[in-house]
Amino acid sequence: MTIAPDRRPLLPLEPARPRHARGKRSPVTCTLKCADACSHPVPNTSDNPHFREIASAALTRRAVLGLGAAGALGVAVTAATPAPAQAVAATGGSGGKGGARGANLLFDAIAPVDNLVDDVTVPAGYTWRPIIRWGDPLFRGVPPLDFENQSAEAQAGQFGYNCDYLDIIADPSGRTGVLAANHEYVNPGIMFAPSTDPAELDERAAIAKAAHGFSVVELERNGKREPWTYVVGARRNRRITADTMFEATGPAAGSDLLRTAQDPQGRWIKGTLGNCAGGTTPWGTVLSGEENFDGYFVWAADTPGQKRIRSSASTSSTYTFERIDPRFNARTPEFVNEPNRFGWIVEIDPQNPTSVPKKHTALGRFKHEGANVIVGEDGRAVAYMGDDQADDYLYKFVSKNRVSGSRRKNLELLSEGDLYVARFTGDSPASEITGTGALPADGSFDGSGEWIPLTKGGRSVVPGFSAAEVLVHTRLAADAVGATKLDRPEDVEPNPKTGKVYVALTNNTGRTVADEANPVVNNRYGHVLELTETAGQAGTRFAWNVLLLCGDPTNPDVSTYFAGFPKELVSPISCPDNLAFDSAGNLWISTDGAPGTIAIDDGLYKVPLKGKDRGHVQLFLQVPREAETCGPVVHDEDGLVFVAVQHPGENGSVAEPRSYFPDYADAHAPGVVAGPRPTVIQVFQERADRPGRSRRDRRGGDGDRRGGRDSRRGS
Template identity: 65%
Template sequence: MSLIENRRPLPMADHVRGKRSAVTCQFKCANACVGPECNTSNNEHFRDIASAALSRRAVLGLGAAAAITLAVSSLRDVPVSAPAAAGQGAAALPGASFARGGSSGLPFTPIAPVDASVDAFTVPDGYAWRPVIRWGDPLFSSAPVFDIDAQTPEAQAAQFGYNCDYLDIIAEPNRRRGVLVCNHEYVNPTIMFPPSTDPAELRRRGDIYKAAQGMSVVELERRRAGEPWGYRVDGRRNRRITVETVFELTGPAAGSPLLKTAADAEGRWVRGTLGNCAGGTTPWGTVLSGEENFNGYFAWNASTPEQRRYQANATTSTSTGWETYDPRFNANDPGYVNEPNRFGWIVEIDPDDPRSTPVKHTAMGRFKHEGANVILAPDKRVVAYMGDDERNDYLYKYVSRNRMTASRRKNRQLLSDGDLYVARFRGDSPAGEIDGSGTLPADGAFDGTGEWIPLTRNGQSAVPGMSIDQVLVYTRLAADRVGATKMDRPEDVEPNPKTGKVYVALTNNSQRGGPTAPVDEANPLTGNRFGHVIELTETGGQAGTTFGWSILLVCGDPATFAPAYFAGFPRDQVSPISCPDNLAFDSAGDLWISTDGAPSTIGRNDGLFKVPLEGAERGRVQQFLAVPRDAETCGPVIRDEEGMVFVAVQHPGENGTFEAPTSLFPDYGSTAAGDVADAPRPSVVQVMRA
């Protein structure tokens, strides 16, 4: 099907109940939430155990942000005194004021929620913002300055990619040099290009889409610590990883017949990475990336139980059109029926070595990985927490067999050999008190205990009737068999580096309470539109197999949603929050939450929120920033010791078109060199104290 044919009316009903716009669902996850249920298993349930469009050619002065000048040829082109947008429209939330906790260096007055029709990047009074790098900014001097009307595959492969998601800023000890690592999850064809039905043009665009996805590694530099970063064109470590980059498979499933194709008889080498969502940075300095919604890139029959567990619908075409000219994306071809099995892994890259071969770790299981976040157990084994981002799927943990050492080379092997677990939750309240209304049970909390059920042990299957490669390639089916607890879309899962407690963002689940997923104490809301956050405490040590848990937040607007809960903090003193997605921590150990879905659920732009976890402020949700119209807040990085916060702004203006955009972020009418003033550009933004 051609790209223009893919612009059919989009299904809306479930999106209204859920978190995303129909555009996001089409291009990001191939309408997974409006299709049949992937998880139809009858595994043990918890309760049984106990504004108007803007003309593309009109340059509008919106007053929402000042013009920004970015480097397009050298760092010298980015004076640190360049103007930045500061706090316009950042009215204080009534009745709320920031109470500084621990050693946090980011005092702020929470902003008021921003209406979903507003196309502005909003920060608190006393703060300013500016992009670090935008879609299309060149990483190499061989690449042209970005021109939205003259895109080519070759240019895009040397420019910053589209739809940035996971983000980290890894500073060197002097804090004047560093590297930015960022995922590029997917593309929005309808705002990247005007409509076309020409087959040759659509194929050319398909190659641009391949180059626009994957990951970017970009060197950063600044004059002194605490000042804004600029990026370096031709930096030694600059690199683009795309849908054509070669990856090596590692771990027990590498070489399995389930991973072999006509192009790779060994089953050990994969071209490309897809759907790169969140991630994590390891203690040895590599970066992990989660391959999430990979299924939507393939035409496939979905005729077997194994296929249907990852792609409920048979598909004959995709939004990229790759299957029309690249046989590996036609999984209906017998030679490439296993190609989808080669995606859905945790990827590891070395940002310090642009010539290194990135890897995909089969030992960590295959599912729709939001990301993976690592913490060291007391015995120095590596523990990685992972969520499978689909309704009614599971929470996982990986524990390495070996221990971290001083050898970076040896540490690169830690994620290739270890045990994989899936979580089962138990509640401590009578089943009759968990009725789907969100009313707290008699003991005053949704809480209980849980266990980590092994899927693999010492490189062997721990699931009866499944081989090790079946467990790792069809991890969802293995988890079904052992009776894991179905969760409300587990996205980011982050261990707190201060306390070791683990926080799970459950973004929402409009199908909770249905026949395949009744409510339970860990997922207590029927038709959970706004999501919740679970706090998990390992009781057997970080590498142990038991845990305690409680719900920290039940999200929603407390003014209109009675079940909203904020760890017992007064409801009239918090910022409304909906659809938690990515998590981060500041130096004091406070939690920061970025959201994805507030416009379609509470009518507000998505944002970044701070939540203290201890003392009298525990549960006090405070909104720090809001992203522009139609955008999602991704990849928060908190450097409060420097008074700085970084976020990736994904899919701004996604509900517009090429000719009639709904956002002009981040250039907002600027005509400086390299700016595209009348089109939205996904960007990495730094926020600093003004």
């Protein structure tokens, strides 16, 4: 691999690693993204036995929810195999050329680079280019990012920080479209120089609030199969922040559990936070899950409902938003319910910048990774969702009404329906599930499962819970019906070609007892489940199997499994996170945590699901050091792949950056205040008449309609 002079590997600076940074993430990511979740006891303390039905005992509502007066408001192969680069060479470069493939997207799998490389690595014959970066202006008159002169007002008109969910939605012409992305969290340590000035800290909290939420920007290009450019000041451009008003829908809307001093009706919620993965609905809206919302609040953790979200109390929030906004102090009686107003699936219409975004209570409240919708055989919308925490659950929602030709009616589909949680049963004797990843005698980890109802027809079916309580305290309700604990269920995606459902289980280093759906104790590398609905997409029975047990197949101490494909021919993969599909139905997996587990930069992988190449994991790209690969979008008909590069150089500072992505050469110009910028990039095939990353590309365009020039120069 050749690294350009302006994209050289950085020196191996190792940050201090607190004990709580177990498994995969850096301690900085742990703090900023999930409020050090792994340093606190796992919130799920239920005694749910794995793969065993339990009766839902009638529960005293007030006792369970803690509602007082305020609460009412393989056999594994371990033989030595070639090193990763040798394994790729052994395939003859079959990263898309030798097996199942998407149209117009042939590539040779890349050899993985180590986690010190500050570069985007792509296959031979491909190049990459930014579309939009943190701080790029969306509207005319908004300044481009100036590291030394940021303001909340400017940030509210600029592209936000750290994207996770991403989609590129082309218009019928194929020459225009929109980019929709959320903004999960921020990193003040590499956004701002150190300060102790109270006024400056208040302004930074306001900037951080404005950097959350969503961005929608219009795109244009010269023709199909061409890369995109974003358009400043376009009609559909929009920023949604932590202060944008949302409408609550569904059975919990208006309940006592959602009412606060600012919203006595419990129906109008200000802002969205911690948005992780998401999906685009069949009717063209985008969904996103509010995930690690608990860290934004001063948190009491003095009721079972609160403890089931966050086990420990806190005296300040991660970003100290309570300095400038009293609703983030949930210890005050006026705002004790404010955390209940987060943790939902949000829906945004990217085609209508004046529409009111929604929070759908019918889909339950937990640490949503996202939601992805498929139309069932009977025409109803079916949404699959993961609760991203160790030992939590897999859910699905089935709409009451059917998808129709009326977009207006479709916009109401997620307001009414039935919510379910999954229970898994294995088909092998318990004695054959050893916790090492060794396959049972029948040659696969598999079994059957059922979807257990939590609500039906808008009413609770969990004894002792009202409908509002089921939906606000969904984890407690799922505990009560005996759902199966899983190893951090993140993205859950139905395959549009087959209807099969794929579940990314990122890892669970705290697992001490294995079962057939979670067959590895101390699960450091994660795995992927494949579900087949056996009674229709809206039914209550399914079959399942483990598609992948992740890890480095060259490590003789780690049991890996790749759907039976020869492990010496696959790319090493760890910590599956986001999922996507190409037009041929191949699975694409982005990772979050590979640097901390197998010492390579996080990447995007293609996995065929049919034929002789089923399970052939092939590495397509890697992101820069300390970054996470998010929101993969594969438009193989156009020969384009898109990812959001989140938290590059996460462990650095303004004084000592650990990444210069994506503006590498410019970062070393005299007088430039440089640092990494989370960015949405596109990957496409090189062509003589279509250069890749030019200096102008890195600087954001021509300063007029296509992304203003970068003005990060010091005084």
